[in-house]
Amino acid sequence: xxPAYAYIYDDFLTDRRYQDIVAALETRLSxxxxxxxxxxxxxxxxxxxxxxxxxxxxxxNIIIVGNDDTLNKVMWFLPDLPIxxxxxxxxxxSDVAALLNVPVGLDACEAIxxxxxxxxxxxxxxxxxxxxxxxxxxxxxxxxxxxxxxLSLIGGGxxxxxxxxxxxxxxxxxxxARDGRLEITMIPHEPNNFSSKIWNRLGRKKHNRTCIxxxxxxxxxxxxxxxxxxxxxVSGFSFPISAVPGKLKIITGRMRRLS
Amino acid sequence: xxxxxxxxxxxxxxNQSMPTVQPPMAKPSPAKGSPATIIANGVxxxxxxxxxxxxxxxxxxxxxxxxxxxxxVGSEAKVTAGxxxxxxxxxxxxxxxxxxxxxxxxxxxxxxxxEISCATIVVEAGAKMQGNIKCGSDxxxxxxxxxxxxxxxxxxxxxxxxxxxxxxxxxxxxxxGS
Numbered sequence: 001x002x003p004a005y006a007y008i009y010d011d012f013l014t015d016r017r018y019q020d021i022v023a024a025l026e027t028r029l030s031x032x033x034x035x036x037x038x039x040x041x042x043x044x045x046x047x048x049x050x051x052x053x054x055x056x057x058x059x060x061n062i063i064i065v066g067n068d069d070t071l072n073k074v075m076w077f078l079p080d081l082p083i084x085x086x087x088x089x090x091x092x093x094s095d096v097a098a099l100l101n102v103p104v105g106l107d108a109c110e111a112i113x114x115x116x117x118x119x120x121x122x123x124x125x126x127x128x129x130x131x132x133x134x135x136x137x138x139x140x141x142x143x144x145x146x147x148x149x150x151l152s153l154i155g156g157g158x159x160x161x162x163x164x165x166x167x168x169x170x171x172x173x174x175x176x177a178r179d180g181r182l183e184i185t186m187i188p189h190e191p192n193n194f195s196s197k198i199w200n201r202l203g204r205k206k207h208n209r210t211c212i213x214x215x216x217x218x219x220x221x222x223x224x225x226x227x228x229x230x231x232x233x234v235s236g237f238s239f240p241i242s243a244v245p246g247k248l249k250i251i252t253g254r255m256r257r258l259s
Numbered sequence: 260x261x262x263x264x265x266x267x268x269x270x271x272x273x274n275q276s277m278p279t280v281q282p283p284m285a286k287p288s289p290a291k292g293s294p295a296t297i298i299a300n301g302v303x304x305x306x307x308x309x310x311x312x313x314x315x316x317x318x319x320x321x322x323x324x325x326x327x328x329x330x331x332v333g334s335e336a337k338v339t340a341g342x343x344x345x346x347x348x349x350x351x352x353x354x355x356x357x358x359x360x361x362x363x364x365x366x367x368x369x370x371x372x373x374e375i376s377c378a379t380i381v382v383e384a385g386a387k388m389q390g391n392i393k394c395g396s397d398x399x400x401x402x403x404x405x406x407x408x409x410x411x412x413x414x415x416x417x418x419x420x421x422x423x424x425x426x427x428x429x430x431x432x433x434x435x436g437s
Contacts (some may be wrong), residue, residue: 149272149305149322151303152302186302188299210298
């Protein structure tokens with residue numbers, strides 16, 4: 001057993017469907033001398049205490065086994081620990097794995113063994129870290145940057161604050177997670193008139209996206225708005241956002257889509 | 260026609276003594292590591308905006324815009340701001356002073372209501388300008404970019420710059436060489 005590695009399994013892996021692949025995974029890791037202590041997330045169990053316990057015992061690599069939701073359960077405190085994070089996706093959704101170019105399933109062990117470590121920026125929404133993006137859907141909120149200028153959607157729309165990127169309908173939207181900045185994209189609502197419908201049918205959709213790069217900004221609104229940051233929902237009237245450069249050390253695949 | 264030595268032109272002048280034509284001013288490349296900023300249609304920007312990279316405006320702007328690279332103003336854009344850029348291509352409406360270090364291009368749909376200063380200017384037929392035009396290598400040194408504030412932000416009645424009216428059309432269209 002390698003004391004430098006600790007594996008955090010999600011709760012759903014106890015299901016019978018995943019028994020075979022989990023067994024094969026442990027066998028492969030053992031053959032590569034990467035097997036370590038295993039901890040399981042549970043409903044009334046603190047993920048933070050579980051991980052901190054492994055770190056106190058000498059683990060310097062925490063490998064998350066599960067899916068993007070598993071990663072989200074631990075991402076809010078992992079960057080503050082002196083560790084390298086790894087990810088073995090077993091089930092869907094696995095968009096983050098695709099952005100990091102980590103294969104789904106047993107092949108992810110090769111990525112863990114190759115140990116290509118990147119120092120990625122993290123976004124911060126309020127006091128919570130996010131890795132991929134924070135989305136404000138159907139909002140009239142404004143973006144205030146450095147108290148020097150304000151961007152507002154005239155007729156409402158969607159605001160996306162990207163750090164690593166996102167996958168929407170199978171398309172990658174990659175943002176640079178190593179530039180110390182966040183990419184803010186504002187997409188106004190499409191007009192529901194005859195001409196816009198014709199243009200959409202012809203496949204000539206107008207690209208109407210506002211893009212700016214900031215290190216910190218604030219999303220403000222007179223009405224309460226809801227934000228989705230890495231599948232975690234928060235609501236409020238204002239959200240300070242900032243980029244934290246090089247906060248997360250994570251193992252990535254060879255052909256990573258980071259920029 | 261001699262095999263060796265210089266060739267003479269029809270005027271009898273030696274080619275080697277003819278003045279060489281300066282190459283067109285090189286277009287400065289945008290700052291590396293500074294991705295483009297796009298203000299799309301349906302978005303309003305208010306305040307002082309500064310950038311190191313290219314800026315493309317298709318929406319509304321109120322305040323000042325400053326970039327050390329290329330500024331593009333789309334045909335549907337409305338800019339009520341002082342503008343400062345290294346190079347600019349304008350196809351929309353600008354109410355405010357425009358200061359361009361190198362080349363300014365006004366498309367046929369451009370409307371500029373303010374003082375213009377640049378090193379080189381290209382004006383398409385149909386472009387509308389109202390204000391002084393100063394063109395030349397030293398013209399941009401004296402031009403200041405003043406913010407244009409919205410009526411709600413105005414604290415004094417004289418806060419917004421007023422474009423100078425040109426009574427002499429020939430003077431307005433003249434280009435001062437370096």
